[in-house]
Amino acid sequence: MKKSVITLGLILTLGSIMVSCSHQTTGESDTPDRYVASKGCPTKGEYHSYFDEVERCLEKESQK
């Protein structure tokens, strides 16, 4: 009985993950806006100011 429950759980888990992954698309129309916004933000910077610049940029982009 226990083995059956564990096996069933495992199948359900793997199934859910596969279905979730199969619903992902790379098309821009389905991509969330903020994800697109962060792409325009710095991808390099000085160690101490990098995260501050990214944070300001994310805020600015999200306000558009």
Add this chain to the structure above:
Amino acid sequence: MKKLLCTLVLLSSLLPLNNAWSFDTSVRGFIALDALNFEKISGQKGSTVIGIGVLDLKVFAEQDDMAAAIKLNLDGKLDRQNTLFEEAYVTYKGVPDFRFSLGKGIVRFQNLHWGVIENTYQDGGTIIGTENQIRKISNKAFASVSYGGRSKGFIDQFTVWGDSTQMYSDEKGSASYVSTGSATVKTITGYRTEEVAGFDTAKQLGLANKFDLYLTDAWKVNFGQMYYKNRMGAEKANYSFDIGANYESNAMEFWMDAIYGFSSRLPYDSYTTKAKNEYFLQLGMEYYLNEKWSLVENVEGLYVKDLQHTYTTFVEDGVTYNPTTFQAEKSGATYKILTYKLETGIKYKITKSSQVTFGGLYEKKQTSRNGVKDLAFVRDVRNANTDAYQLSASISFWF
């Protein structure tokens, strides 16, 4: 194994089948790997270090006018509780040009800038050790308000902050000693402290302000001030002033930071001082040779004048407290410590967001105790009169 499977079953029930990975967040990070790092301090054996130099990860989440950020300092000392989260705060930005933040994080007043192969003295970038009390203020509880933006030409950020470790007070409201010895004769080794989620302004208060002024597209200057008072019997408040400048163009980048600071701590605190005056100067530049290569130079100097507390035998509540041998040794002494470092290097850009840095560093410290120079050992001053060098090749990657 069973627990793991049960967890997976539970997880599967929580996974929404559609948009399962559509988080409204952005994750950014920075990694610097020490591919090869050779350090040599005079009189000691040289050593090669290979590993992670810096590993920071920051998660940004936004919803309407609220934003949250969590920064993980993954290269920090993980054995210390709560140091993993260098920052964790929430920001409200519903009022135009204003930002209100609350949480734990970095208190800004300096113009911090990485050197060539090492961090600034303000953030622990040393081989032989420095004695500056004024450093990057991180892991603090804070509430801040900032006004302005790059489009306005300035940003001002004002912060009220406190330490996450607070002194424990007894029923009378006095500091409590950590001591050893018998019931009637003891020596004091420190104060009892407590970890707190939010600070008590009756025990401590910190204030800071940073004003960034964008003069042109290329030039930015900043003015910072910091104030901190431990109200549990500390004689004087700590304070500091900062002036910094940055210039950035397609041909080069230049940075400068100058700081004056005064600090005082209770006699039995860690890193104690009765009165410490310190002066710090950093100058650096990066010159872009072409799209791939650039030259980098950085110079930092730190002068510290440190007056130690006087330790004598005293009686309190029927208990006699004697100074320890170490306390008696440094009692009333004045230390003057000059530390400086020179860095040079060359950077090669691998991709848009990764680079390799090859460089060298020379560092020297000169200490005098009550006017006496060239002492081989000075109590509580690491590598008192010595020099050191470092050769490094590191890979940096932003994502």
